Amino acid sequence: MTRLDAILKRAIDGAVLTEDELEFMLRLEDPAACRELFAAAYLVKCREVGKGVYLRGLVETSNLCTRNCLYCGIRKGNAEVRRYELDLDEIVAGAKLAADFGYGAAVLQGGERSDARFVEFVTEAVRRIGELPNAPQLTLSFGEQTLETYRKWRTAGAVRYLLRIETSDPGLYAELHPEGTLEGRKAALFRLREAGFQVGTGVMIGLPHQSAAMLARDVEFFRTSDADMIGMGPWIPHHRTPLGIAHPGSRAEDLRRLELGLRMIAVTRLQLKDVNIAATTALQSISPADGRERGLLAGANVIMPNVGGLEHRADYTLYDGKAGMDENAEAARRKLDGSLAGIGEFVHYGVPGTPRHYLKRTGKTE
Ligand code: SAH
DSSP, X not given: OOHHHHHHHHHHTTOXXXXXXXXXXXXXXXXXXXXXXXXXXXXXXXXXXXXXXXXXXXXXXXXXXXXXXXXXXXXXXXXXXXXXXXXXXXXXXXXXXXXXXXXXXXXXXXXXXXXXXXXXXXXXXXXXXHTSTTXXXXXXXXXXXXXXXXXXXXXXXXXXXXXXOBOOOHHHHHHHOSSSOHHHHHHHHHHXXXXXXXXXEOBEESOTXXXXXXXXXXXXXXXXXXXXXXXXXXXXXXXXXHHHHHOOOOHHHHHHHHHHHHHHHHHHHHHHOSSEEEEOHHHHHHOXXXXXXXXXXXXXXXXXXXXXXXXXXXXXXXXXXOXXXXXXHHHHHHHHHHHHHHTTOOBOTTOOOOOHHHHHHHTOOO
């Protein structure tokens, strides 16, 4: 038996793998070995969370941001961005479209702000979406906030929150984030738990100065922080950011980051087992024809199709070449149904798809 066979067998049997073993798998490059890794992760996914995909309709509510993360296209310092804020009606319309499509869940995401007007605005959006017939379950993703704000949004009716740790490595985190600290980000994840959210986190994959050992420690961070959901994808350079200017990259590097991203999904599935894992837009952006589909076959079970209008799509450009810029929600949905059928997968329509991990840790049933 090869070392890989032995590790995969232990993972399938339920063992918690060592950091060394995680790193070994993240370093695999041989295509046959990678196929074996993905097949094992797919098997664990089907056993632990079932076959099929849960959809969350994504509304990108605003690109106004108070932060200057070195990799992000909508960072405050990027003066070329045309800044926008959707109004309440536009946001509710996006969530309604998600409900009408039978997606069962929606996500509101935007730049980070914490002024009182913004906090009230989000609270009102959550309330109004909750009043929709067939209201989709709501996820928020607006960065670090106080416990009071998280509680307010939870009380208004939001049930999930996405806050990527971005990287769990203290040195790399500090390099990329002029404001905020890794400890502050971790504390925000604890506050989300305290406020009663189902909590999602994640990282960017293939960042300059990021090693396979760091990614293995990221997976251990996901496990030990008891995350319910994981969203991660390859880092993709944006030409108007300090990181993208210093490391403009190439097609070959994008493809390497895509492969590493897929291995990261598989390794996370093998180690965490019962969490929801997203096949993200960044995978699709590098490989429009099959990036997300390959994510699903490597162990992911969630996709977040954009349900916002087309008017501001291009203004929410986190990285160059972001997928779906000119594709309306209806066209995206039809294409997705087709491509999933092509890989033997399917959508669970009309259900919220609460993470199995959350149900187990709380003893709830839905
Ligand atoms: N303000 C919110 C949402 C951020 S945007 C927050 O702080 O959580 C959502 C995610 O996009 C980020 O968490 C980051 O991981 C990812 N992202 C930003 N720039 C990126 C880039 N250049 N390549 C890939 N992913 C990027």
